Amino acid sequence: MAEITAALVKELREKTGVGMMDCKKALAETAGDLEGAVDWLRKKGLAAAAKKAGRVAAEGLVGVAVEGKAGALVEVNSETDFVARNDTFQGFVGAVSKLALKSGDDVAALKAAAFPGSGRSVTDELTHMVATIGENMSVRRAAKLSVGAGVVASYVHNALAPGLGKIGVLVGLESTGSGDALSAFGRQLAMHIAAANPQALDTKSVDPKALEREREVLREQARTSGKAEAIIDKMVEGRLRKYYEEVVLLEQVYVIDGESRVKDAVVAAAKQVGAPVTVTGFIRFMLGEGIQKDQGDFAAEVAAQAGR
Numbered sequence: 001m002a003e004i005t006a007a008l009v010k011e012l013r014e015k016t017g018v019g020m021m022d023c024k025k026a027l028a029e030t031a032g033d034l035e036g037a038v039d040w041l042r043k044k045g046l047a048a049a050a051k052k053a054g055r056v057a058a059e060g061l062v063g064v065a066v067e068g069k070a071g072a073l074v075e076v077n078s079e080t081d082f083v084a085r086n087d088t089f090q091g092f093v094g095a096v097s098k099l100a101l102k103s104g105d106d107v108a109a110l111k112a113a114a115f116p117g118s119g120r121s122v123t124d125e126l127t128h129m130v131a132t133i134g135e136n137m138s139v140r141r142a143a144k145l146s147v148g149a150g151v152v153a154s155y156v157h158n159a160l161a162p163g164l165g166k167i168g169v170l171v172g173l174e175s176t177g178s179g180d181a182l183s184a185f186g187r188q189l190a191m192h193i194a195a196a197n198p199q200a201l202d203t204k205s206v207d208p209k210a211l212e213r214e215r216e217v218l219r220e221q222a223r224t225s226g227k228a229e230a231i232i233d234k235m236v237e238g239r240l241r242k243y244y245e246e247v248v249l250l251e252q253v254y255v256i257d258g259e260s261r262v263k264d265a266v267v268a269a270a271k272q273v274g275a276p277v278t279v280t281g282f283i284r285f286m287l288g289e290g291i292q293k294d295q296g297d298f299a300a301e302v303a304a305q306a307g308r
Helices: 006-016 020-029 034-043 048-052 087-103 107-112 122-133 179-196 208-223 229-247 262-273 298-305
Strands: 059-067 070-078 137-146 150-157 167-174 278-286
Touching: 006 020, 006 034, 020 034, 020 122, 059 087, 059 150, 059 167, 070 087, 070 150, 070 167, 070 278, 087 107, 087 122, 087 137, 107 122, 107 137, 122 137, 137 167, 137 278, 150 179, 167 179, 179 262, 179 278, 208 229, 262 278
Parallel strands: none
Antiparallel strands: 059 070, 070 137, 150 167, 167 278
16 A cells, blocks of 8 residues: 555645545545546546636625624635525535634635534535536635624625625724614615725725826816816816715715715714714625626537537
8 A cells, every 4th residue: 555645645636636635535545546546536526626627707606794893705606606596505605704704814714724514624625516516616705894892784785595695795883882773874884885886985095096097087188178287186186076976985975865975874873873983994795806707609609519
């Protein structure tokens, strides 16, 4: 029997793309025979997972978990929306979102964490699911938000199950006021964030590069008026206020009433809560944002399969 070394496990893992624990088991089952271990994994359907790893996974679910004064968001991708409706996949995303309450935005640590009740890591559990379900999947990203005093409120849009959907939002509210009233307002504010997609909390936190890019565009537009540079500068600053109203949370029109600014809604909420309220931050995940999806020509595919 060949010695099952770390190097041998690594070689098998590189050959098959299968998780470390399954590689160890395969080598143990085949007395350290590398090729035999490959065949053993193939028979179990595990080696097939590696072949699926190159396929685009832009569907899936966003998971939300809130515990105490902290909340976490995760995005786990699959190739098709059909998989997002699979109970096993939903259970995986729900469990991973809870694990993210500890790991935060460290995806590597999240993947290395022990998956509850399996004896495997998150990565190895995902490999098992890929082999079983037959689609490429990935834990794409995670984030955590917490407050000192107050609440972390959440909202899930297009929810397929509690805490699982296509858009997930967390918002942190610092306050010493009524917890129930604060939570109710927090949920409404999270709904606003899901709909309005702000890019920054306040004007001070707008990305300086994005702001300068917008300022330059507005300046070029204003120059077409033929006015003096001093007037143009004032025109640009005036138009920047409109930009802030589009991208800054506290400056946006509150979608819940369609009239007031979010910053005014926060002041009004403080009266209901019985203490000042401060929005400390927010996180918004939308499923698949930023992923380049394959845009295949379906008619061409059919024609090719028909031999034309």
